Amino acid sequence: RAKQYGHNHFQFYSADASARFQADIVLRSQFQQALDDEELELHYQPIYQLATGRIVGVEALMRWQLADGRNVSPAEFIPLAETTGQIIPASEWALDRACRDSKRLQEFGDLTVAVNVSALQFHRAEFLDYIMETLQRHDLSPRTIELELTESVLMDNTDYAIALLRKLRQTGLQIALDDFGTGFSGLSYLKQLPVTKLKIDQAFTQGIHSHESDEAITRGIIAMAKQLGITTVAEGIENAEQQQTLLELGAELGQGYYFARPMPFDQLVEFIKSANR
Ligand code: C2E
Ligand code: MG
Ligand code: MG
Ligand code: MG
Numbered sequence: 001r002a003k004q005y006g007h008n009h010f011q012f013y014s015a016d017a018s019a020r021f022q023a024d025i026v027l028r029s030q031f032q033q034a035l036d037d038e039e040l041e042l043h044y045q046p047i048y049q050l051a052t053g054r055i056v057g058v059e060a061l062m063r064w065q066l067a068d069g070r071n072v073s074p075a076e077f078i079p080l081a082e083t084t085g086q087i088i089p090a091s092e093w094a095l096d097r098a099c100r101d102s103k104r105l106q107e108f109g110d111l112t113v114a115v116n117v118s119a120l121q122f123h124r125a126e127f128l129d130y131i132m133e134t135l136q137r138h139d140l141s142p143r144t145i146e147l148e149l150t151e152s153v154l155m156d157n158t159d160y161a162i163a164l165l166r167k168l169r170q171t172g173l174q175i176a177l178d179d180f181g182t183g184f185s186g187l188s189y190l191k192q193l194p195v196t197k198l199k200i201d202q203a204f205t206q207g208i209h210s211h212e213s214d215e216a217i218t219r220g221i222i223a224m225a226k227q228l229g230i231t232t233v234a235e236g237i238e239n240a241e242q243q244q245t246l247l248e249l250g251a252e253l254g255q256g257y258y259f260a261r262p263m264p265f266d267q268l269v270e271f272i273k274s275a276n277r
Helices: 008-036 074-084 087-108 127-137 151-155 158-170 187-192 202-207 212-228 240-249 265-275
Strands: 040-049 055-065 112-116 145-150 174-180 197-200 231-234
Touching: 008 074, 008 087, 040 087, 040 112, 040 265, 055 074, 055 087, 055 265, 074 087, 087 112, 087 127, 087 145, 087 265, 112 174, 127 145, 127 158, 145 151, 151 158, 151 174, 158 174, 187 212, 197 212, 202 212, 202 240, 212 231, 212 240
Parallel strands: 055 112, 112 145, 145 174, 174 197, 197 231
Antiparallel strands: 040 055
């Protein structure tokens, strides 16, 4: 049947795309089922002050396990949920859960709970109101929650994004720029952005001993953030050498498998109890 197109190349491409499309349709309806049945979970990964080894906050990361026990990676289902709009109810569920858990973490000190925000969510007119309502419902100060946004979320409509970030900051919410260094934005626009944290993408952390450019860029990002009074977080620290180098370069905070993997909330509570003693 494909012969009628005459071009083998096209045939293969087309078969691939079609299989991909079918798989997406299945995943999409499974994700809807997971939303309806409340089968999503939030795991939390601790974030450390590098100089003291204390846990200063956690990042909430969505988890989805299929009935057969297979975990679907957020790198797969988040982009899909963005195209279908399912990211909206999923994010609302996640923020609600993160607020509830943040409240329960208060007895362990001033820990920031970071939640990832998707582009679709950020650019909805009701974004700010929705967050404030959720915080109020949980009787939670905005200061305890940090929103993680990537550069690409802000690039869409920069003026609008900057104005909205200002409003979010005015409420006391913290804002982190996630995966920093991987986007196309110039560093100069950073001074216009009212962000509290820069999260240096894990690609730089992981290349810090093998690529001089990664070290140079990391050094540059940290120096610039210091100038602007922004806290830096090194993502994806996997060994003691990376931790040591990032500390020497002046990164204040760090996160990665070397310290702790993302874990369910109950486990996190036990983990924090013994870690921050
Ligand atoms: P992210 O926000 O940059 O989250 C950090 C990712 O790096 C997480 O992957 C985390 O498990 C992983 N990670 C942490 N430490 C290490 C390390 O030492 N080595 C390596 N190789 N990886 C490490 P995860 O949980 O698979 O999430 C992937 C991405 O999916 C996140 O990247 C974020 O962009 C998105 N995501 C996850 N949960 C949510 C959510 O609730 N809402 C939205 N909008 N996006 C989410
Ligand atoms: Mg993040
Ligand atoms: Mg990140
Ligand atoms: Mg990422």
